[in-house]
Amino acid sequence: MIVSFNMIKNSYLVILFLFAFSGLSAQSTWGQLSLIRFEMQEDPYGEMQYTPGKFSEMIQKLDGTEIELPGFIVPLEGKKKQKQLFFSLYPYANCFFCGNAGPETVIEVQMDADEYLEYTDQQINLSGIFKFTPGNMESVMFKLEQAKLVE
Secondary structure, X not given: OOOOHHHHHHHHHHHHHHHHXXXXXXXXXXXXXXXEEEEEEEOOOOOEEEEEEEEOHHHHHHOOOEEEEEEEEEOOOOXXXXXXXXXXXXXXXXXXXXXXXXXXXXXXXXXXXXXXXXXXXXXXXXXXXXXXXXXXXXXXXXXXXXXXXXO
């Protein structure tokens, strides 16, 4: 099967339409975050890496708003309670850091005030204030601040 540019463009438009009218549910938020194109760019150390090139207005509109995401903990300090961690759309073995997913599938999390998150390998939901930081090549481009576990 030959895939044409028009087929790809039409598929992208259908996906964009579905996300635009699906509301801001937890599942669709990951979908909205995936609407980003990447470009190769040299980092401060002379290494080539993917950086966000073009991103949808939906991502920009989410910046500073409260969102809820389902996902999996990617621990930074072993499997113990943590205040700062990464959170992935996919389980740890399939996440971005293991090379099986894109950078749009992971978000850096800073838990709220005195809250700590107990490690689990089960899917959980987190809510918090979304921050979009595409220009920071030292970190991931999505952050979740003042995060709380949604029970």
